[in-house]
Amino acid sequence: MVGVGGRSKACDECRRRRIKCDLSTPHCKRCLKAGLQCGGSRGLSILQYDGRSGRAVSSNTSSIAQAISSIAMGQDVHSSGASHLENMNPTAPWSIYRPQMPHEDIFITYTVSQLLEDGADVSSMPGTSGGLAKQCLVALSTTYFGIAHMEKEILRRGMSKYGKSLRTLNQRLGDQSASRTLDVLQSIMIMALFEYLISDLEAGWLQHSRGLERLLEIRGPESMASLPCLTILESVRPSIIFSALLLRQNTILASPNWKTLPWMNHPGRKDAMQLLIDILADCPELFVLRECLPAKSAQLERRSALHHLEEKANAILDSLHTWKQRKDILPWTEVPSPSSTPEILDSGGLSTPIWQTVYHFESLYQANIMSLYHGAVILVSRLCLGIQLELDENKCEEIRASINMAGLAICRSIDYHMERRGDDISSLFILFPLRMAFDAVGVDNVEIGSWLKAILQQIYSGSAGRWATARYLLDIQPLSNNPTPI
Template sequence: MTIIQFDGRRRRRISPVAVNSIFDTHIPLLSDDIFVEYTKARLLQGPQVIDIILPSGMDRSLFNKAFKALATTFFGVEHKEKNVLSQGLLQYGDALSNVHQALGDPSRHQSYDLFESISVMALFEFLISDNEHGWLSHAEGMQKLMSLRGPDSFKTYPDYIILQDYRPSIILSCVLLRKHTILSKPEWKSIPWSLYPHQKTKMQFLIDILADCPGLFIHKEGIESSPSSCERSIEYSKLRNNISNVLDQLQQWEQDWTTNNGGCSWEVPAPVTTPIIVNHWGRPVPAWETVIEYESLYHANTTVVFNATMIMVQLLADQLTFSGELPRDSRNQGSFPDRKFAAGLTICRSVEYHLQSMRKGAGSFFLLFPLRMAYDAIGRSNTVIGVWLQNVLQQIHNGQSGRWATAKYLLDIKPQQSRGNSPSII
């Protein structure tokens, strides 16, 4: 998430408590500023928020309309105020029409205002929309615009900040849509950081690896549609090597992360909300004795995204290993189930830290993908943990911890080209 400063000056903030106090006095007309400041205070808080100073006089008409629509709708949802909600939805429709017009004008493709407004609309779909696949169309539109602009246009502030923020959603949309992403190309992994190489964090290097995942799924489905068994065998061997390469990259990344960030997390006793399972002796015990605290939300996000990526790739590897098409790789024999379970458990043990952060106003999109992967790894086979994960998503959906509409249907979402074939994301 980013907070943008206006004309080099920081706007005065109004806390959620103050806004609620104003609202409770039943002032008949609430200003747009109230909605905007409430949304910033409620959603865009914490150390992950970056301030960007934009040049005075920069055109931000599209962004202002998009963010006002988001803020008005969000305020209406939070306060169950139907009139405000309806007003926000009308504003969103108007802002969406303006963005579509701008997309049809090649002279505006390089506009930061257009790029920023699309990112706000994608956030709208994640936070508020009941359309299960609404965010996919915005992510697809974002990638098309990025492709038209090229990687060189993202070398400087503030463009490359938004590029960093939205790479994960674009990549995951391509996994679900079974489409290639430009972000897997070497130039998109290097050029945007060429002027600020020190700004490329371990999270961003992890996203580089994640960017290679859509191609793995596309390759697999292409093989399955081939009528030639000989051709399938050759392509399966290539795919197997590609998957092994991604797993090797993840393992190397993990070694580097552990070496440089070994003290960023620690264990504390598990809360009473921890799911209770029955052990081998028939006794009820917590599913895990401790949960993980982190030095910062950045460290928490990076840890769970790594484990989610590891689960996703290993689930795909399992499909090849047990498909009968290929012999089992002796190097990885028997390791997949244990590693997936450990990764899923790490995500579950990180949930409490994320929920606490979200209750403080630091919204975390980065938790959603890991929650789905934890469900696929251990929640489907362990009904107690599966129900617990569903309850966590319900908290996120209804606003007890953050407010992400996407959480409502996260466990049901399937690839667009193979819906109904499998309950998992892959």
């Protein structure tokens, strides 16, 4: 993405330190000199690709650029970092039907069927109505179809369309009035899916999420009240919140206006999922406050700040527990554990499932919201545990039990997710709960940890979804046994 007029492009560290940033990429010289981790200029930037020369240029290096360049030049994709494309076969069965003319409708129909949740209206997919967003959707669909059917020629065609769309999008973003249009907002949302699908690094989707949030901030919450805009907002809120958590930044989505005004014309859409995301939007502030705690040398001041932080965290946990009591949160049933359940040796030396039953739900929607709920409980509870350990108070075992229970609840739901997912978007949704379950019970339990890694590998490889982000999910600021969440 390119710059949005009127906003500082300084990197986050220079902004925090209130010093002038030299805007160097990928890391500014002031941060390098100070030994700080620089995230690069805040100027919105989208990777640009020249499909004819195979030359990729980006202010934030991403393996998507390496993959695109390698494919365009006919190189081995494995060495580029996008190893889940390495087995692409130009003589795959689909090759006998290789289109001799553009078959955009085929590509779009296939991609939309995979990226929309069951029962969703096809017209709700951004880009189906035309404009630049339609160009971006064609680029995404052609690329996605090429990956799914292991067709290098179709994939190259998609990447070429991708580069052309990005150049046009950069021009639109450079125009202050054009950057505020729904068409541009939809285009960025579609382009963000490339990072989820192909990039092996977190920087890609993080940058897209940050850029989307800044464009939303410029537009304001009232501008998102139309149904097309609201649909986009509902789709991108989770990724914006998760990126804020990772980057230790506040998010505009925690504001009451951003939780209410976009839904003023469609209050019925504020369902249990959206209300849960409202609560999750308050979580990034907890970690911002934790980063700002007084030094341990200022003991009294620090203890006071810790108690204040604990109160805010407990308020969020109370909101989560209240949310769970809603009438539209349907109970699950328990069925015997399948053969894929991780096992341990019992006292007699026999292998036995770690959990004897797994959860089944009324629908995938119910499974999604409960997994997200338990993930949020783990996230906030681990913060509370860290506070308790420092304050040397006596609630640690109670909190540990809550974390363990929530982690096992996610694990016991995964079988249902993997069985019932009907599209790639379903497997994308459970990535955050999977990471939280790993932190809660997978770090200390080797069997569960290995099992969760295998699930993520399935999602990464395409056998259960097709999301490259799953590959590095457990490597994002990995947690040790001491409770310092994400």
